[in-house]
Amino acid sequence: MSGSRLVRNSPDLARLVQDGFAVRIVNGFLVVDDIPYVDDAAQVQWGSFLCPLDLSGTTAARPTTHVMCFVGGVPRERNGQPIKDLVNDSVEKWSASADITAACGFSQKPEGGYVDFYEKVTYYTAMVISPAQAVDPSVNPYTYKPIESDEDDGVFLYVDTFSSRAGITELNDLLALEKVVIVGLGGTGAHLLDALAKTPALTVHLYDSDFYRTHNAFRAPGAASLEDLQAGLTKVEYYTRMYSVMRRGIVPHPVNVTADNVSELLDAGFVFLAMDTGPDKKTIVDALTQHGIPFIDSGVGLSKDANGIAGQVRITTSTPGRSAHITRDELISYFAGEDAEYDTNLQVDEINALTANLAIIRYKKILTFYADIENEHHTVFVVNSGDLHHRYGVSDLVRCEDGDQHEVAEHDDDLEGLIDHVIQVEAIHEERVADTDVDGDVA
Amino acid sequence: MTAATQEQGKKKDKQFEAVINGTETPLDHDVLTYEELGQLAYPNHDPEAKFTVTYRNADPSHGGTLNGTLVAGESVTIKKKGTTFDVRLTTRS
Numbered sequence: 112m113s114g115s116r117l118v119r120n121s122p123d124l125a126r127l128v129q130d131g132f133a134v135r136i137v138n139g140f141l142v143v144d145d146i147p148y149v150d151d152a153a154q155v156q157w158g159s160f161l162c163p164l165d166l167s168g169t170t171a172a173r174p175t176t177h178v179m180c181f182v183g184g185v186p187r188e189r190n191g192q193p194i195k196d197l198v199n200d201s202v203e204k205w206s207a208s209a210d211i212t213a214a215c216g217f218s219q220k221p222e223g224g225y226v227d228f229y230e231k232v233t234y235y236t237a238m239v240i241s242p243a244q245a246v247d248p249s250v251n252p253y254t255y256k257p258i259e260s261d262e263d264d265g266v267f268l269y270v271d272t273f274s275s276r277a278g279i280t281e282l283n284d285l286l287a288l289e290k291v292v293i294v295g296l297g298g299t300g301a302h303l304l305d306a307l308a309k310t311p312a313l314t315v316h317l318y319d320s321d322f323y324r325t326h327n328a329f330r331a332p333g334a335a336s337l338e339d340l341q342a343g344l345t346k347v348e349y350y351t352r353m354y355s356v357m358r359r360g361i362v363p364h365p366v367n368v369t370a371d372n373v374s375e376l377l378d379a380g381f382v383f384l385a386m387d388t389g390p391d392k393k394t395i396v397d398a399l400t401q402h403g404i405p406f407i408d409s410g411v412g413l414s415k416d417a418n419g420i421a422g423q424v425r426i427t428t429s430t431p432g433r434s435a436h437i438t439r440d441e442l443i444s445y446f447a448g449e450d451a452e453y454d455t456n457l458q459v460d461e462i463n464a465l466t467a468n469l470a471i472i473r474y475k476k477i478l479t480f481y482a483d484i485e486n487e488h489h490t491v492f493v494v495n496s497g498d499l500h501h502r503y504g505v506s507d508l509v510r511c512e513d514g515d516q517h518e519v520a521e522h523d524d525d526l527e528g529l530i531d532h533v534i535q536v537e538a539i540h541e542e543r544v545a546d547t548d549v550d551g552d553v554a
Numbered sequence: 555m556t557a558a559t560q561e562q563g564k565k566k567d568k569q570f571e572a573v574i575n576g577t578e579t580p581l582d583h584d585v586l587t588y589e590e591l592g593q594l595a596y597p598n599h600d601p602e603a604k605f606t607v608t609y610r611n612a613d614p615s616h617g618g619t620l621n622g623t624l625v626a627g628e629s630v631t632i633k634k635k636g637t638t639f640d641v642r643l644t645t646r647s
Contacts, residue, residue: 412642
């Protein structure tokens with residue numbers, strides 16, 4: 112009867128299904144459909160319970176909240192009057208998807224809380240359906256519909272209950288790109304993967320021909336075992352194996368990207384360049400720019416100065432409307448330099464992780480997951496001062512409008528693009544403000 | 555020329571001092587370009603090397619900003635003392 116591993120493994124969910132409840136698991140939420148209730152016109156209607164599903168691995172855990180939401184309307188007494196103390200306007204109104212959004216919430220807490228989801232669902236069911244059954248004794252919530260779960264359709268091997276608990280499921284859906292590419296699986300690339308693996312991107316393609324060695328382990332997320340190091344895997348194979356325990360869609364390519372295969376990147380939704388620099392990087396940057404593929408190039412430059420290790424982290428962004436700054440202002444070096452001359456072959460795990468995470472935050476801002484008032488296209492973090500410098504963003508435009516002639520001359524050819532972006536950012540902001548007004552809730 | 559005036563002349567020659575990558579560097583002028591900073595940090599570097607340059611505590615009274623980045627073709631006015639630069643090749647991953 113149950114095609115869901117989660118329901119099979121969870122006695123409380125399985126019991127709900129056995130009783131005949133129409134159980135669904137959507138984006139980490141438990142949804143129970145076909146709940147009869149009485150509306151304010153004293154008519155029987157059908158709605159759904161909705162609450163975050165707490166999991167322990169592949170089994171439902173004890174509910175951490177006693178709050179329950181209701182989708183479809185506001186349940187009333189048989190005469191259409193409010194049910195005493197049932198609806199609580201102060202609780203968070205969850206949303207599992209655009210069409211599964213709470214109309215109201217309840218906050219009934221039995222002594223000691225609910226022991227499991229069976230008790231939670233049946234407790235609230237009793238409160239809601241009694242008036243409906245008083246109006247029409249034939250109605251009940253036991254429709255024995257086959258259970259639906261998206262747990263096997265998504266990219267993750269287990270349900271993302273973090274996003275549902277945090278109330279950011281809808282925002283997280285913005286990150287469900289078809290194809291994201293990481294070029295280079297060194298320290299920065301590996302930390303990029305660590306963050307991207309936890310987003311719902313459908314596929315994450317990895318390009319690197321290097322082998323995974325002992326020294327890599329000290330700049331990599333997680334902890335490699337001795338067996339991992341002795342297995343003689345390429346970096347992309349090692350990381351595919353490591354992250355495939357959590358999600359599907361990691362696609363290894365144990366080759367470097369060159370002019371011969373750069374075309375494989377041209378159907379990507381976004382590309383991260385985390386490779387040591389060289390002529391191939393210029394080939395890739397030119398191809399991506401020409402085809403309007405958005406990308407972020409990141410670079411680390413550390414040196415052992417007299418007072419300790421110092422240096423910079425650079426995050427350079429290209430979007431379809433804004434890419435001229437990279438070539439014009441020579442932001443990316445395609446010349447690596449001799450190690451002896453520049454002494455820059457120095458990297459440390461947390462600097463790689465920081466670089467990756469600054470790039471990921473920028474990426475998520477572009478996808479409107481994070482709020483963004485600056486829309487910067489170039490960022491430099493300076494280790495010894497802790498300064499974070501942004502350029503080619505809204506502030507540059509504001510300086511232009513303030514009549515800074517130097518800046519006007521400097522950014523003249525980007526001005527139109529900047530204005531477009533300011534308009535876009537403002538439009539997104541206004542949309543969100545409008546949503547807030549309608550829902551009376553923060554989007 | 556007396557020793558005293560010689561000393562004075564030297565001081566006049568190097569009346570500015572900036573810290574570049576942690577090293578105190580005497581200078582005889584106060585406007586530094588992106589290109590010159592590359593030369594100061596890595597003398598005789600390959601011109602293909604494009605450095606990432608940041609500055610701190612520059613002189614903003616000449617139209618610039620106190621802290622910021624410099625890219626190709628740009629320059630910044632330094633103070634007599636206390637302006638620091640970071641000039642690196644951010645090419646590693």
